[in-house]
Amino acid sequence: MTKLQLQVVLGKQRGEFLNFPVGEFVFGRGPECHVRPNSELVSRQHCLVVVTDESISLRDLGSINGTLVNGSRVCGRVELHDGDRIQVGPLAFLVHIPMESRAAETVADASIYEVGATMDELPLLPTAQAPIAETVAR
Numbered sequence: 001m002t003k004l005q006l007q008v009v010l011g012k013q014r015g016e017f018l019n020f021p022v023g024e025f026v027f028g029r030g031p032e033c034h035v036r037p038n039s040e041l042v043s044r045q046h047c048l049v050v051v052t053d054e055s056i057s058l059r060d061l062g063s064i065n066g067t068l069v070n071g072s073r074v075c076g077r078v079e080l081h082d083g084d085r086i087q088v089g090p091l092a093f094l095v096h097i098p099m100e101s102r103a104a105e106t107v108a109d110a111s112i113y114e115v116g117a118t119m120d121e122l123p124l125l126p127t128a129q130a131p132i133a134e135t136v137a138r
Contacts, residue, residue, distance in 0.1 A: 002098060003051045009085070010092035011037075018093070025049045027088050028061070041065050041089035047074070056080045056097065065089060 004020040018035065025034040030044035037046075043063035050057045060067040060074040067074045068087040080086070084095040 003053070004049070004056050004080075005096040005098060006086065006093035007096060008091065009094045010087070011090065017096070020049065020051050022051050022053060025051070026061070028063075037089055037091055039089045039091075042091075046088055049080075056095075058086065 001021060002019040003022055006018040006020070008014050008016050008018070026045055026048050027033060027035045027037070027042070028044050028046040029036055029038070029042050033045065043061070043065070045061045046063040047061055047067040048059045050059070057077050057079050058067065058069060058074060059077045068085075069078050069080070070085055080095050080097075082095060082097040086093045086095065
């Protein structure tokens, strides 16, 4: 079940969504990462998003260019809330935390990529057991 949606608001795939179930997801250029932007502005292991049933948080992993939440550089762990904006290198995402009652409407009205979708522009949703090995185009 999707607990977090990140809508691309800055980047080639603007308007698309990444769906995250409960788990830990690494953003970065490294082959072990779940979401892999294809940009030199993104570190090999840039940031970590942790989704639980109770909360959603983000932690920068010592990236050179940093990770921004609502325009502020992340130091340590930051809890994410519906409507927050995340920036990772040249990409920006809007945080959507679906409520059970709105989840069906969101899926019906938006272009959504699900786990296992293959595309050459944007790797989307990983499961903790199956990292995606594609890259995000600039």
